[in-house]
Amino acid sequence: MLLETLANDRSFELTTKDEVFEELDEVCGPDIEYLIAGHTHLRRARERVVQRGKYYFNSGTWIRILRIPKAMLSEEQFPEVERRLRDGSMEELEKPLPDFPEGLVHTLRTVVCIEPDGRGVVRGMLLNIAAVGASWRREVVPGSTLPPAASAT
């Protein structure tokens, strides 16, 4: 069932049109330059459907989320995933997996940043608040900068 469900899963892709996006895109006016949402667990950065050149960002969630990498659904790897799921403890779910050091459960602290770049072009982007020891730093989420730098005018 997991193989079938996750085969074409695009839940974690930034540009996926989920129900929250579709509803907000419809109910919010097309003149809004940047439509920002949050608290829906899956972060997003994409152009709006109702109006080209307008953008939608969702900062996702700061609580832990479960993600099963597709590579872990193979016959060789999945028994370990199943064992951890059946164990039922957060400690087991958080332990690093082979090739996936973040484990099955991890935290993605994301914020939305909208600011002018060095040429004065206003851009939106998602930033990871990534742990560095006891401190944190901001990292741009790849592919989240909108409008993309290459298409800037």
Add this chain to the structure above:
Amino acid sequence: MSSELHDIKTVSLRIVRDGPTHNHLLSPLTAYLAMVGPYEAVSIRMPYEHRRLMRDLSALRYRAGTSRGPDPSLVSISERRIIADDIGGIFAAVPGLTSEMAPESACDGSLTHLCLVFSAAELSLLPFELATSPRGFPGEGSPLSIQSNAPVVMTRSIPGALGKNCRWDREPRVLFIAAQPPGFERVPIKAHLLALTKALGPWIGSSPRLPGSRTRTRRALLDKYLTVLPDASLQKIEEACRRTPFLTCTSWHTAHCWMRGASRSSPWHCTVPAATRSW
């Protein structure tokens, strides 16, 4: 984008209300208990009637020039400012929060994570992210979420579910009960069935025939998880519960009920046909 190091300071504001999570409307008459860290809990009230907030939220969606939705002019710029100030006032009413959010209590360059925890579902309607920074908060008088004195990230959550034992690997069983006694309007059975079928998609698959089970149609698979009583009576419900492979009613994970009917003497009782009693 700079990548300088920062500390993160987490401040949790817990707002709780007596009673169940759902089925409450916002009202200035409702008292909530607000708690921050080790500080004394305080009683607060929300400055909104439910209907007024819904109107304001609709207008704040800026649907100017579209055929649907209210005109944003229903909420003027000054009114938007009032909404933001009202929300900021909720924060200001919690002395412990002011202490925790004070700029001087944060290290230079730190990021403050303001974690809002609600036990009352109706509070999720309030646009806390719109709040004007109240006195004692960083960037006083500016929008709290985007003031640049000391960055604040607001998140929302519900009280933790520690101690709940939720089994993830049980197959669902849904009992859909519907009844439309004579004299009452029809119930939207088809729409609810479609929604339930969609929710059961992970178990029944999205294609009519599933690989490896050519003889079993999707309908047959659906029957395994969903039992429908479109013309329910108490007797039929009882028989359906008895027919399940399990002996107790708790074998149903969900009973999805849709019924029309109410007696004037007991308006909260749904009635089903051929029933000797109501429930």
